Amino acid sequence: MTFAAIEVRSVHKHFAGVRALDDVSLSLHAGEVHALVGENGAGKSTLIKIMTGVQRPDGGDLSYQGRPVSFTRPRDAQAAGISTIYQEVNLVPLRSVAANLFLGREPVNRFGLIDYRRMHRAAAGILARYGIAVDVRSRLGELGLGVQQMIAVARALSMNARVIIMDEPTSSLEPREVDLLLGVVAMLRDQQVAVLYVTHKLDEVFRACDRVTVLRDGRVAHSGPVAGTTRLRLVAAMLGRDIDQVRRHGATTFGDEQRDTTGAPLLRAEALSRRPVLDDVSVDVHAGEVVGLAGLLGSGRTETAKAVFGVDPLDSGSIRIGGRRARRWSPAAAIRAGLGMVPEDRKAEGVIADLSVRDNIVLAALPRITVGGFLSKRRQAALVDTFVKRLQIKISHPGQKVRELSGGNQQKVLLARMLCLHPKVLILDEPTRGIDIGAKAEIQALIDELAGLGIGVLLISSELEEVVEGADRVLVLRDGAVVGTFRGDEVTEDRIMRTIAVASNEAAAAKDDDD
C-alpha cells in the first residue's frame, strides 16, 4: 500500500467560537480524483485553505507524500507541489497567455534577459499537450473563461504539481467548456496527479471522480468510492437527512391549510433565462400562496429570485405582476409594481448595520412618509411602532442600531421594511438561515399569516422541511432549470430529494447518449 499524496487527519478549526471543521480526515492518492461536496458553510473552503497553507488548523495534522508537514503560507504549499485552481480565475488578464504560464520563471538567456522565442515555443508546447488551441501571444483576458481556467490548470501542471485542488472550477463555465475541463481532469488522473475536485454539482462527481467526501456542518457526512454510492445518498448526506427515515415530523410551525390557487396569478415569470445560471425557468405565484423553490446550492434558487426582483439582467423571459407586463425591470420598478424581497445575504445585501432600527425599516418607504419633500417624524414613528409590535421585534428603542440585534430580529427588521410597502408578492431567500429556533418559528408563523392576508410568497430555503411544510407548491431546480413541480400532498422531502437526484441521473444519462 502506497502512502497518500496528501492527507489530513482529525483536523479541527474554529473561527470566533464557531466550529468550521470538526474532526475531518481526508486522503488523496496519486492518480485519483476525489470529489469534495457540501452546501454553503459546510467547511469546504476552510479545508482547502488548510491544505494549501492559507490557514493553519487548530488541531489535527497534515502529511504530504507520507511525511508530516505544516505549511505557513501559500508559497510553501506551492513549492512542495500543491497547486490550487480557484473558482475565480487567478491569473493576470492583461498579460499574454505565455506570460501567464511562465510568470516568475520565464526562460532567460545568459545575460538574464527573457528569451521570448523560447518562452513562446514552450508555452505553445504546453497548450498543445492539453489540446488548447489559442495563440500564446493573445491577452489572457480576451479569451473565454473556460480557456482561462484551462490555462490556470496548464500552469499548475507545468510547475510539476503532484496535487491539484480545484475549487468549483466549473461554476462560471459553459457546458462545452466544462466538458473540456473534465477531459483534462481525466488526463491528470492518467498522469498520476492527485486531484481534489470541489463542487456542488453531482453530475460532475459521477462523471469525473473516483471517490467522494461529503461535508456537512464541518463534519464528514459521507466518504467512499463514487462507484458504490447513489445520487440520492449524496443528496441526503449534503442536506443532512437519513434516507430511510424521511418523514414529516412537524419541526416547523407552518399551518396545514390549503389555499385556493385557481385564479390569475399575482406574479407570473415566464421562461427566465440568463446563461449559464438560469435556463427557461417559469414561476407563478397566486394570492395567498406560498411557492417554494428547492434545489442544491447553485441550482438557480437565488438566481431565480434575483431575476424576478430585477437585480440581475436577463437574457430573455418576461415578468408580469397582476397581469401587467413589466418593462425596464429593476429593483425600483419591482418595488413599485408590488414586489418585495428579503435577500439571502442579510449582512451584505440587506440591513444597514450602523443605521437605527427605525431608519432601516422606513428606508424603502421614504417616499410615502414625506410631507412636501420633508420626512414626517410623526408618520415615521407611527409606521415603525406598528411593525415592531406586529412582528414582535425585540428592541430597546427604535433608535437602536441594527448591528446590536440578533440575527432573527435583523431578519424581522428586513421583513418590516418590505411589509411597510404593502407588497403583493414577497420573495424570501433563506429567511431563517442563521437565526435561533425561537425566532425561526416566529418567522415561519409570520409567513403563514402573510399568506393568509392574501400576499403571495416565493420561499427559498436550503432546509427541506421548511420548504415542504411551508409551501403549497414546490418547484425543484437543478442546474438553472425547473426539473419538478409538486403541490399539496405530493410535497414530501423524499420526493424532492429523489427529484434532485434523479434529475441528475437523467441528465447524465442524456449526456452519455449524446457523446
Added chain:
Amino acid sequence: MTTVDRPVAAGRRSGGTARDWRRWPEKAGAPIVLALVLIGGSLMYGDSFASRQNFGNIALDSSYLLLIATGMTFVILSGGIDLSVGSLLALAGVLTAYSAQWGTAAAIALPLLVCAAFGLVNGLLIGRARIAPFIVTLATLLFARGLAFAVASEGNKVHIIPADLLLTRLGQARWLGVPAPVWFALIAFGLGALLLSRTRFGQAVFAIGDNQEASELMGLPVARVRILVYVLSATLAGTAGVLIAVQTSSGLPTIGEGRELEAIAAVVLGGTLLTGGAGSLSGTLAGVLLLKVIQNLINQVGTLSSYYQQVVSGTFLIVVVLVQLRLARRRRR
C-alpha cells in the same frame, strides 16, 4: 518540435494581426498625435519652430521630465503612484549644490543616496506596511520639500556650484552636439525599457499592477517588486534634480513643484493604464515629447500666456483617457 511550433505560427497568422490592429490606438495614440502636432507646428511657425536650435531646447527640456516619467511608468504599471518625485528633484538639486564643496563624487552620490533612501521608505511603507501609495508619497512630498528648504536655510541661501568643477564641465557638456542631460535621460530610458520588457522583474511589475492577489498566489515576490519600483522612481527623480542643478549651477528648493503631476500626465498620455498592468515606456516617451512640444508651440504664439499650455495639456489628457476607456470597455465584452 515541428508539431509544437505549428500552433504558434498558425495562431500568429489567424488572430495576431487582427488583434494588433484593434489595439493600435492605445499604443500609437500619443506618437500619432505627436507627429500631427509636429507637422502642424512646422507648417504654422516654420523655422522658428522647426529649427535645430528649437528642437535642441525641446530635447533638453524633455530630458528631466523623461527621467521622472520613466520611473513613474514603473510605479504606475505596478498599480501605484508616486507623488514625491517633484519634491525629491528639488531636494536632490539643493543637496548637489550643497555638497559641491566636497567635490564631484560627493555632489553626485549624496543626493542620489538620499533620494534612493526616500524611495526605500516609500516602498517599505507601501509594499510591507501596505499603506496606500497616494498617502505615503504625499507625506514624502511634504517631507522632502521641507527638507530641501531646510538645507537651503529657508531658501535664503543659494548654494552655487563652482564653474570649474568636473561636475559642471560634465553636466554642461555636449556630445555630438547633444546636451549631456539628454544623453543621460536616453540612457536611463533605454536601460529602463530593457528592464521592463526583458526581465522577470519587469514582467512582475506588469503582473502585480494587473492583479496583485493573483500575483501573490502565483508566488511572485510582490512586496520586493513594489519596494524596488519606488526606489527606482526616487533615484531617477534624484538624477533629474542633480542634472538641473548642474545646468543652472545652483540648487533651488522651489523647483519641481507639480512635476509629479506632469510626469503622471505624460505616462497616461503614453497609453499606460492609471490602474496599472498595461502600458509601455515608448508610450511614455511620446507622452513626454507631446507635452513639451505643446508647451513650446504655445510659447511660439507670443500673445498667449504660458498658462494656456496647461489648458491644452489638460484637454489632451482627458481626450486620451476617454479613448483608452472606450477601447478597454469594448475589449472586455
